[in-house]
Amino acid sequence: MSLPHAILTALLEKPSSGLELTRRFDKSIGFFWPATHQQIYRELAKLEQVGQIRAIPGPPAQGRRKEYEVLPAGRAELAGWTAGSHDPRPVRDAMLLRLRAAVVVGTDGLEAEVDRHLGLHRAQLAQYLAIEEHDFPPERAAGENRLQHLVLQAGIGLETFWIAWLTEVRSTLGAPGTGGGPVRSGPGADSGTASG
Numbered sequence: 701m702s703l704p705h706a707i708l709t710a711l712l713e714k715p716s717s718g719l720e721l722t723r724r725f726d727k728s729i730g731f732f733w734p735a736t737h738q739q740i741y742r743e744l745a746k747l748e749q750v751g752q753i754r755a756i757p758g759p760p761a762q763g764r765r766k767e768y769e770v771l772p773a774g775r776a777e778l779a780g781w782t783a784g785s786h787d788p789r790p791v792r793d794a795m796l797l798r799l800r801a802a803v804v805v806g807t808d809g810l811e812a813e814v815d816r817h818l819g820l821h822r823a824q825l826a827q828y829l830a831i832e833e834h835d836f837p838p839e840r841a842a843g844e845n846r847l848q849h850l851v852l853q854a855g856i857g858l859e860t861f862w863i864a865w866l867t868e869v870r871s872t873l874g875a876p877g878t879g880g881g882p883v884r885s886g887p888g889a890d891s892g893t894a895s896g
Contacts, residue, residue, distance in 0.1 A: 703743050706733045708752065708770055708778040715756060717765035718744055731828075731855055744768060752777055799869065811873050818866045825859035828852060 706729050710721055721744070722737040735743075747753045752774030755766045770778075795817060802810055836849045 702781075703733065703735050703739060704747055704752075705778055705781050706735070707740065707743050707747060708774050711753060711768055711770045712775065712778065715767050715769040717767045719765055721768075732851070747774065795866075807873055811870065814866055814870050814873065818863065818870065821859050821862045821866065825856065825863060828856045828859060832856065 706725075707721065710716065710724055710729055714724075716724065718741050722740050725735060725740060744753070748755070748768070750773075751771060753768045753770050756769050795814075798810065798813070832849075832852055836844050836852070
């Protein structure tokens with residue numbers, strides 16, 4: 701996914717000023733496609749320059765921020781991208797690499813970082829569950845946007861996975877035989893697999 705497509709999606713949902721858009725990113729799209737406010741403003745300028753969005757015409761009012769809407773070219777770009785073919789992105793997570801490195805350099809200090817990550821994932825899960833309770837209560841299930849709810853459920857599922865996995869990692873780090881020293885070295889130590 702690219703930031704321009706995320707912005708086009710948000711603006712099609714609701715025309716917004718740059719400031720409103722950054723606030724909406726912080727509460728929704730930014731959970732799975734984060735962007736700084738500076739990046740969002742830069743992309744707004746580019747999308748306007750290529751004719752995919754425009755500032756909504758109207759008399760300038762004092763204190764009124766420029767609001768953007770999507771033009772037909774922007775809708776066509778987003779529709780083409782949505783229907784296109786995109787391979788899944790490989791997982792790049794520093795924690796996975798740290799655990800692999802710990803096999804050869806030892807696990808000293810790793811428990812505290814795993815605990816910190818557990819806390820972050822638990823906090824994110826709590827935030828997702830609060831959003832689900834507020835935005836998708838069971839009594840409104842018939843009228844909800846099911847695709848939006850599925851995106852949120854993906855986030856809930858990922859956080860649930862990370863919490864379970866990190867809990868197992870933490871348990872393994874505290875187990876006898878995991879120790880702080882290198883586990884093994886020499887021929888065959890790197891088999892090219894995730895476990896080897």
